[in-house]
Amino acid sequence: xxxxxxxxxxxxxxxxxxxxxxxxxxxxxxxxxxxxxxxxxxxxxxxxxxxxxxxxxxxxxxxxxxxxxxxxxxxxxxxxxxxxxxxxxxxxxxxxxxxxxxxxxxxxxxxxxxxxxxxxxxxxxxxxxxxxxxxxxxxxxxxxxxxxxxxxxxxxxxxxxxxxxxxxxxxxxxxxxxxxxxxxxxxxxxxxxxxxxxxxxxxxxxxxxxxxxxxxxxxxxxxxxxxxxxxxxxxxxxxxxxxxxxxxxxxxxxxxxxxxxxxxxxxxxxxxxxxxxxxxxxxxxxxxxxxxxxxxxxxxxxxxxxxxxxxxxxxxxxxxxxxxxxxxxxxxxxxxxxxxxxxxxxxxxxxxxxxxxxxxxxxxxxxxxxxxxxxxxxxxxxxxxxxxxxxxxxxxxxxxxxxxxxxxxxxxxxxxxxxx
Amino acid sequence: xxxxxxxxxxxxxxxxxxxxxxxxxxxxxxxxxxxxxxxxxxxxxxxxxxxxxxxxxxxxxxxxxxxxxxxxxxxxxxxxxxxxxxxxxxxxxxxxxxxxxxxxxxxxxxxxxxxxxxxxxxxxxxxxxxxxxxxxxxxxxxxxxxxxxxxxxxxxxxxxxxxxxxxxxxxxxxxxxxxxxxxxxxxxxxxxxxxxxxxxxxxxxxxxxxxxxxxxxxxxxxxxxxxxxxxxxxxxxxxxxxxxxxxxxxxxxxxxxxxxxxxxxxxxxxxxxxxxxxxxxxxxxxxxxxxxxxxxxxxxxxxxxxxxxxxxxxxxxxxxxxxxxxxxxxxxxxxxxxxxx
Numbered sequence: 001x002x003x004x005x006x007x008x009x010x011x012x013x014x015x016x017x018x019x020x021x022x023x024x025x026x027x028x029x030x031x032x033x034x035x036x037x038x039x040x041x042x043x044x045x046x047x048x049x050x051x052x053x054x055x056x057x058x059x060x061x062x063x064x065x066x067x068x069x070x071x072x073x074x075x076x077x078x079x080x081x082x083x084x085x086x087x088x089x090x091x092x093x094x095x096x097x098x099x100x101x102x103x104x105x106x107x108x109x110x111x112x113x114x115x116x117x118x119x120x121x122x123x124x125x126x127x128x129x130x131x132x133x134x135x136x137x138x139x140x141x142x143x144x145x146x147x148x149x150x151x152x153x154x155x156x157x158x159x160x161x162x163x164x165x166x167x168x169x170x171x172x173x174x175x176x177x178x179x180x181x182x183x184x185x186x187x188x189x190x191x192x193x194x195x196x197x198x199x200x201x202x203x204x205x206x207x208x209x210x211x212x213x214x215x216x217x218x219x220x221x222x223x224x225x226x227x228x229x230x231x232x233x234x235x236x237x238x239x240x241x242x243x244x245x246x247x248x249x250x251x252x253x254x255x256x257x258x259x260x261x262x263x264x265x266x267x268x269x270x271x272x273x274x275x276x277x278x279x280x281x282x283x284x285x286x287x288x289x290x291x292x293x294x295x296x297x298x299x300x301x302x303x304x305x306x307x308x309x310x311x312x313x314x315x316x317x318x319x320x321x322x323x324x325x326x327x328x329x330x331x332x333x334x335x336x337x338x339x340x341x342x343x344x345x346x347x348x349x350x351x352x353x354x355x356x357x358x359x360x361x362x363x364x365x366x367x368x369x370x371x372x373x374x375x376x377x378x379x380x381x382x383x384x385x386x387x388x389x390x391x392x393x394x395x396x397x398x399x400x401x402x403x404x405x406x407x408x409x410x411x412x413x414x415x416x417x418x419x420x
Numbered sequence: 421x422x423x424x425x426x427x428x429x430x431x432x433x434x435x436x437x438x439x440x441x442x443x444x445x446x447x448x449x450x451x452x453x454x455x456x457x458x459x460x461x462x463x464x465x466x467x468x469x470x471x472x473x474x475x476x477x478x479x480x481x482x483x484x485x486x487x488x489x490x491x492x493x494x495x496x497x498x499x500x501x502x503x504x505x506x507x508x509x510x511x512x513x514x515x516x517x518x519x520x521x522x523x524x525x526x527x528x529x530x531x532x533x534x535x536x537x538x539x540x541x542x543x544x545x546x547x548x549x550x551x552x553x554x555x556x557x558x559x560x561x562x563x564x565x566x567x568x569x570x571x572x573x574x575x576x577x578x579x580x581x582x583x584x585x586x587x588x589x590x591x592x593x594x595x596x597x598x599x600x601x602x603x604x605x606x607x608x609x610x611x612x613x614x615x616x617x618x619x620x621x622x623x624x625x626x627x628x629x630x631x632x633x634x635x636x637x638x639x640x641x642x643x644x645x646x647x648x649x650x651x652x653x654x655x656x657x658x659x660x661x662x663x664x665x666x667x668x669x670x671x672x673x674x675x676x677x678x679x680x681x682x683x684x685x686x687x688x689x690x691x692x693x694x695x696x697x698x699x700x701x702x703x704x705x706x707x708x709x710x711x712x713x714x715x716x717x718x719x720x721x722x723x724x725x726x727x728x729x730x731x732x733x734x735x736x737x738x739x740x741x742x743x744x745x746x747x748x749x750x751x752x753x754x755x756x757x758x759x760x761x
Contacts, residue, residue: 066719073497088723175594231594235614237701237708238529238716250595381723388529395616395704402523409526414723420494420503 032264095124099310127298129334142274147171178255179244184383193284278355280362289367490730509731556639585697642676
C-alpha cells in the first residue's frame with residue numbers, strides 16, 4: 001500500500017513537469033493585463049478542446065529577448081511565442097499554412113504584417129500580430145492647465161512641443177520638461193520626421209544621414225539644457241532599455257514620448273491623479289510620423305505538435321476572440337475585421353478612450369520610411385548603435401561627430417559579423 | 421536521565437549509519453579486488469575519476485569550447501555552423517593606436533571596460549582590505565553584544581547581488597532615501613547615479629558593503645589565532661597601542677591579509693551583478709566593467725557576437741589565472757612556513 005502511494009506520488013510529480021503529445025507550450029510576456037486575458041481565453045479553448053493542454057509560461061520580457069533566441073538557435077523552444085524581435089528570428093517560425101483551417105482568412109486579416117515576421121521573399125504564414133503599436137506622445141493635461149500653457153496643436157513640431165513642455169517645467173518647477181524612452185526604436189520616429197532613411201539601396205543599412213544627425217543633436221541639446229530627463233538616457237550604458245513612464249505617472253514631466261502599449265499601464269497607475277491624453281507624434285520638416293511595431297504570436301518550427309498548434313492559433317486569431325482581446329487589453333488591433341468594426345474598449349477612463357482614438361488616428365499618418373522598418377532585417381543593430389552612442393554624447397564621453405562615425409562603424413561591424 | 425538520552429542518541433546514530441555500513445560492506449570485496457589488481461596508484465585514479473569527470477564536463481570542456489569560439493565569427497550558436505577566423509577577434513580587441521585612449525581603438529567599449537575595471541580593482545580592493553581590517557579589529561574587541569555585531573556585518577554577504585543592487589538603487593536614485601535625507605537636512609539633492617564620479621563611487625561603496633563581512637571574518641579568524649601572551653608581554657613593556665598594531669598584529673595577520681587581498685582582487689576583476697543592477701553600466705560608460713561588456717556583446721545584444729565575447733572572456737580569464745596562481749603561491753608559502761614552525 002505504501003509502495004503504491006509512493007509510485008502514485010512520483011507519477012504525479014513527473015506528469016506535472018513533463019510535456020506530452022497534445023501539450024502546447026506558449027511563451028508569453030506582458031506589458032499590462034494581457035497575460036490574464038490570454039489565460040482566460042486559453043482556458044476557454046481547453047474547455048472546448050479537452051485533448052489539447054495549453055501551458056502558458058508567463059515570463060519577463062528580458063527572457064523573450066535574451067533566452068528565447070538561444071533556445072531557438074539550439075533547435076528548441078516553446079511551441080508558440082509572443083515576440084517583438086520578429087524579423088531577426090524569422091528563420092525559426094513555423095509555416096502555419098498546412099495546419100490552419102483557412103489560410104485565406106489569415107491572409108485577408110493579417111497579411112499586411114506577414115513580411116514583418118518572415119524571411120525576405122518567403123510566403124509562409126508565420127503567425128499574427130497580437131497588437132499593433134505606434135510610438136507617440138502623452139501629455140499631462142493637468143500640468144499644462146495649471147501652467148496656463150496651451151497644448152500644442154496636432155501639427156506642432158518637436159521644437160514647439162519641447163518649448164511648450166519647457167514652459168510648464170519652469171512654471172511648475174519640474175525636474176524635467178519631457179522624457180523619451182531609452183530606445184532606438186522610439187527616436188527613430190523623430191529621426192524619420194526629420195527626413196532620416198535607414199535602408200540603403202542594397203537593403204543594407206545606409207550611413208546615418210542628415211535627418212538622424214539633426215534630431216540627435218536636438219536630443220543632446222535638450223539634455224544639456226535640462227529639458228529632457230537626463231536619467232533615462234544617461235544612467236545606463238549599451239543598449240539597455242529604460243522607460244520614462246514612471247516620471248510621467250508621478251507627474252514629474254509634462255510630456256512623455258513612448259507608444260500605444262503604455263495606455264493600459266498609464267491608465268491603471270495614474271487613475272484619477274491627473275488628466276492626460278495621447279497626442280500622436282510631433283512633426284519634423286519631413287513628416288509627423290510615429291514608428292509602427294508590435295508583438296506577434298508566432299509558432300515555432302521545432303514544435304512536435306504542429307496540428308495542435310494550428311488549432312490554438314486558429315482559435316486565438318478568430319475575429320470574436322481578437323476583438324475581445326483588443327477590447328480587454330486596450331491594444332490597437334492588427335486584425336482587419338476588428339479594425340473595420342466598432343471597438344468597445346472596456347474602460348470607463350475618458351483619458352484612455354481619447355488616447356486610443358488619437359493613436360488610431362495617428363496610425364493613418366505613418367511615413368513610408370517608418371512603415372518599411374518593421375519588415376527590415378537590420379533595424380535592431382541600427383537602434384542599438386543609436387542608443388549606445390547618443391547616450392555617450394549626453395554623458396560627455398563623445399562629441400556628436402565622433403558618435404556619428406562610431407554609429408556607422410558599429411552598424412557595419414554588426415552586419416559584417418552577422419553575415420559571416 | 422542522561423543515560424537514557426545517551427542510549428537514544430546511540431540508537432539514532434546507529435540507525436543513521438546502518439545504511440552506510442551496509443554499503444561499505446557491499447563494496448568492500450570488489451574494492452579490495454580492484455586494489456589488488458591496480459595497486460594504490462590505480463585506486464587513487466579510481467577515487468579521483470568522478471571528480472575529474474565533473475571538472476572535465478563543467479570546467480575544462482567549456483574552457484576549450486570558449487577558446488574555440490574565440491577563433492570563430494558569425495552569430496550562429498553551434499560551433500560547426502561558425503566560420504573559423506583565427507585570431508581576428510583578438511586582433512579586433514587589440515586594434516588600437518594607443519591603449520591608453522579607448523577612442524583610438526576599434527572596440528573602444530572593450531578598452532573603456534578594461535580601464536574602468538582596473539580603476540575599480542585598485543580603489544575597491546584598497547577600500548575593501550582597509551574596511552575589512554578595521555571591522556575585524558573592532559569585532560575582535562570585548563564589545564557588548566559582539567556576536568550580534570558580527571552577524572550584522574556578515575548579513576549583507578547572505579544577500580543576492582541583485583537584491584543588493586536593487587536596495588541601493590532605491591536609496592541612491594534621484595527620489596531615493598538618501599536624497600530625501602539630504603533634502604530634509606536642508607541640502608541640495610544629488611543625482612548620485614547620473615553623475616559620473618558619484619556613480620563610480622557608489623559602485624565601489626556598494627560592493628564593499630556587500631562583501632566586507634566575508635573578508636572581515638577571515639581577518640577575525642587570523643586575529644583570534646594570534647597568541648594572547650604576545651599582547652600581555654607588550655602591555656607589561658608599556659608598548660603604545662599603535663606600535664602593538666604595527667609590530668605584532670599586522671605582521672602576524674599578514675598571511676590572512678594576503679589571502680584577503682588576492683580573493684578581493686579576483687572578485688573585483690569579476691565584478692558584474694550588483695553594479696549592473698545598480699547603474700546598468702552608466703552614466704554613459706563610466707561603470708561599464710569587463711564582465712558586463714562580455715555579457716552585452718555575447719548575450720544582450722540582438723545581433724550577438726559570441727566570438728568577440730569569448731575572446732574578451734579568455735583575456736579576462738588569463739588575468740584571473742595569474743591572480744589565482746599568486747593566491748596558490750601564497751597559500752603554499754604559508755603552508756611551508758607553518759610546517760617550519
